[in-house]
Amino acid sequence: MPPPTALIADDEEHLRAHLRGKLARLWPELRIVAEAANGVEAAQAIAQYAPAVAFLDIKMPGLSGLEVAQGIETDTRVVFVTAFDQYALDAFEREAVDYLVKPVTDERLARSVERLRKALQESAPLPELARLLSQLTRGPARTEAGGGAAPLRWVRASRGNTTRHVPIQDVLYFQSDDKYVVVHTRDGEHLIRTPLAELMEGLDPHTFWQVHRSTIVNMEYVAGTRRDDTGRLFVRLRDSEAELPVSRAYVHRFRQM
Known part of the structure; x- marks a missing residue:
């Protein structure tokens, strides 16, 4: 060897x-x-x-x-x-x-x-x-059993010169992009400056799953998964053409799908 x-x-x-x-x-x-x-x-x-x-x-x-x-x-x-x-x-x-x-x-x-x-x-x-x-x-302030502040109900995001409140249930997924986090919704993309790790602290962990260091997915919109020829796993979303890669650390969460 x-x-x-x-x-x-x-x-x-x-x-x-x-x-x-x-x-x-x-x-x-x-x-x-x-x-x-x-x-x-x-x-x-x-x-x-x-x-x-x-x-x-x-x-x-x-x-x-x-x-x-x-x-x-x-x-x-x-x-x-x-x-x-x-x-x-x-x-x-x-x-x-x-x-x-x-x-x-x-x-x-x-x-x-x-x-x-x-x-x-x-x-x-x-x-x-x-x-x-x-x-x-x-961090230690929020545990898997719950606690801490109530989950976010909306995020304040911008598109061009316009800022709006985006209801959290309308978000398909969040994806970090250099200096910003892109908020992907059914009607387009918006930008926020909140780091992904900080954002995750305010989301309902039962609904929003991190699938990659740069991606958090709203599981309400997950239609299924797909593996490519190399065995890499991708999440497929409803109401979107996006297929999002799942890194190795999170693959086991989708074994029942």
Whole structure:
């Protein structure tokens, strides 16, 4: 079998070098195929090299490690690297997702390497990240059991020089587009400046599902799903010609459809 490959993503070069050095000692057959200084570079490198493992710093410019994980399409196992945050660590433990706490110690990294080696050798199923990512992006104030403010009933969005209140039930899907989030409705597109992660906090999680790091879908308009020749999953919408890609982290939510 070819040697396993990995990506290291961290915005601090000395921390990348620190982890690279420890991996060289603890996992000498591992080949580092790419390093990234921000989330955008990490996402591009994962798509290009499809490494077996991605060590992702959670707090990076461009895209966070969580946002990078939301968009992974390859069979890449993710290890999150984070400064101490008890809420995040509890979430990682509950979902059995691997993580490293800065500063990374040899003992903790050795345990992670042992688990990764075993998973790769046994071709173990990839962990389902959707619930973990939802918990971490929503934060401790809002739980799956409810709580927090009532869901949004409308959003204030612009089209050209006109601003209007768009009822939330009229939204087919939200999609981030550079500086804006595009609100797709039955009668056209509107723009808002609210970041997608912040927007998700105000939406009813039973109706609006995140299917990609850049896309939130109103499930009331989902007509079905389709897989292309490569096995990639797409959501098909009523009242729209759009087919929206579903990233690996969220595919399992559609298995009953």
